[in-house]
Amino acid sequence: MRAIVSLVLVICLVTSGASAQTVALPAGQTGDAYFQESARQVRTALAEVPNTGRARNVIIFVGDGMGLSTVVASRIFEGQQRGVDGESNSLVFERFPYVALSKTYSDDMQVTDSAAGITAIMSGVKTGNGVVGLTKAAVRKDCASARGAMALSLAEMAKASGRSAGVVTNTRLTHATPAGAYAHTPHRDWEGSQDMSAEVIAAGCVDIARQLVEAAPAVRMDVALGGGRSRFLPAGAGGKRTDGRDLPREWRDTGGPGALYVQTAAELAAAPVSPSTRVLGLFAEDHMPFEIERVAPGSTAPSLAQMTLKAIDVLSQNPEGYVLLVEGGRIDHASHLGLARRTLTETVAFAEAVKAALGAVDLEDTLVIVTADHSHGLVLSGYADRNAPVLGIAGDEGSRVVGLDGKPYTTLMFATGPGGPDGATGRSDPSTTDTSDPDYRQVAAVGLRSAAHSGEDVVIYATGPQAYLFRGVVDETYTFHVARRALGLDGAPAPATVRKSGKRRLWPF
Template identity: 50%
Template sequence: MKRFSVLLTMMTLTSWPVAVHAEPMMTAAADTAFREGQRSLDAALRRTPNTGKAKNIILFIGDGMGINSVTAGRILAGQTRGLDGASYSLSFDAFPYTALSKTYAADALVTDSANGISAITTGFKTINGAIGVNGKVRPKDCATGLANRVSNIAEQAKRKGLSTGVVTTSALTDATPAGFYGHIASRDWQADTDMPAEVTKAGCTDLARQLVEAPDNVRLDVALGGGAAKFLPKAVGSAGARGDNRDLTKLWRTQTPAAKFVTTAKGLNAVETKNTNSLLGIFAPSHLPSVIDHDKFPDTPSLAEMTSKAIEVLSKNPKGYVLLVESASIDKWHHRNNAYRALTDVDELSKAVAVAVDKSDPAETLIIVTADHSHALAMSGYAAREADILGLARQKGVNQLDKTGKPRTILSYASGPGEQDHEHELTQAEAVGPDFLQPALVPLSSAAHGGEDVPVYAYGPQAHLISGTVESSYIYHVMAYALSLSED
């Protein structure tokens, strides 16, 4: 992690000279926050934007990672390490340029992941549920999907000779990773058995086939994640979901020289990158389990491990690479109102970003960290600074009570399955448990996304263009400009 340590040192220590400031009062001079503010100002004054072109781009998506997820995730990460959570910093907190991204869809105030990633990777906002098409598409309509395809940043980069890849903790056919290769009117069409007969007859192809059967000049070089069922025939047994009797993993291995296919963390670690030009890794039948549960699934790679291997393979290309890395578990567990696992994955994203910084050259690699949408997680009340972020709101060991006289949690959701039994009095032990569901105001089987702006963090060439309040589609234009790509 040498390069990451150097980055943090540059941003937080050595770039800040000893400066003389007018200190309004002794108490302020002794306050850590006051001195940190002085140092941050010195760093900002000395900051020089990198206006060169990027050779590589690494786009990190914290799926569902709104501002409250970042804040609560940061606190949990610090507390897990025995530190003060409020003042702790995630790896991307050190990035010098930030913005807010407006995530709405062409047809909705609140976006889903399909439009969310499409806007970022193509520059076009589309309707919820559609991927890699413009806003003229109609929901689940094959013909308009085929007629309104738009190319994405990965395809454009690949045509220019760069290498491309996707890393995710979701199924590889899920909405966000599909944003780097898919063009479809419905994100649900992940295997042939997911598609109505009339859709197949109309000429639409499922996302698993789109990933593997893409033409050589746009096909991804690396794809690591879950979702094996969508690539395997039903004849394989419970592991397979395809009805066309195709084993797409075999096709991957045969259509590209020096291609590798792995299914375990051990197999991934054993891949010799110097002898690998094409790497497919599928580590679960569906989405990957939370890192909290890796003791039950010990051969599951972490997001950081997958990111590291992907960069090793892609960086062999002297022309550069474009990589999408998604921490999907933030969103998956927010949908269940399980803040413990959702926020743990914010830390997992932070670890993967640190790996990417360490394994790339800051002079030539643009790294962007953002979200496709938010989740309606609330962090409210006046709990003590040292209170466990996952637990009950407390001050000096005394529970803060709601109007019925019951203890309340620091975190809650606007909607979801966490409807509370108001007759039951919560305990701290319950609230901090890994399987606890935070309270939800509106009972739903799955929590709805939040519609507020999401943060964007950037570092590297052209990172200074990430500034202000922007459309989510603007992020595409920054990446295309940084790589000197022209629109198709």
């Protein structure tokens, strides 16, 4: 066989011209659909002209805990839900033309938490786990150490440069990732006054909810949408604050004539939009519901896509541009619980928000970045047949793969989490239960009440001005620096003005 291949090569080389060498390939090879599609993609890549212009706007989407295996499982799930081939399916951001790998370790730990992760992404510095918006000079839970450790976020820099800024999440607005847009604290858990001791308050630390509302106008968010009323309202008035303060009222009282507070999807949709609009939306007492419950009858919570679109609508009122941070935060929560169907459903909802944004912006002047702050221990393994349900059991009926304990196992499993052994019971047989149920808990190797994050690199997907700078294996802090450069805020000679040369948005086209 090797001799035949060599003979074919020799014939082809001999008959080729020196400047346009080609090797004839068998018809069965060139007729393969994947062969043809990838060849087309290479031709498309060759024609790509990087956008080296200035970004008016930057939108950063963070899928919290959205590791690469979560993206792969979600693309398969999303395709299978639509009745198309899942394995070759792509979530919308997987069609962005530029990607890089991001190392996610924090200043003090191999595996980061969301606080240090978002600080790296939004402020360009590595800090310790648990710390938001402060450099590594800050020590967790140490108020005094925060002084002099300030690190400004891209959202605050946008405001300081005359742009607008906003933050959208489906967690509490005071949770670590959204806090990375506007807060600076040595302890991510100090979300409301109820989370702080009298000593901490006396030491001068301000809770995260107050930081959102009390920020100086020069850096204050124009749009803040998410959950977490418990941190904004006093006990007895829909919240659990211990200082009696009604922060939504303060938002309205201090935010100018266009300051609004909304609590439902309908109120958000009806909120008027003008250059003076400033919207605080709190759609749940705690985190917003998982997508599976959010779409159930009786729910009044908006989708991540609806919140993203409203935020863009409001922020676009400023002709100078904006920076928007959007977090799909419940991807992480589902994986902490070991509930893979919810992880995938949340990731699909996150992709829907990206898709909605792409339809509302001009990618010639808007840099869109999709990334994760860290991974989770979700794995996809076990040789299931093509098109087998990704939430099902590895291997088909005819070639069932069983473990050494004689039981089959699911394609998706977790490294750690509540699906792990607790010392009392062995592994259950997944063929005796519905493994696609939203509350089916995948097996984990080690039992933990809440699954641990994982430390491998995550992907940065980018499109728009300066997106071509995303390449190679970079640190999590790199995103900040590309965005800062694209916005023209790094002091370097300004890139060419906004390019208006085409409409190409996704790749391969």
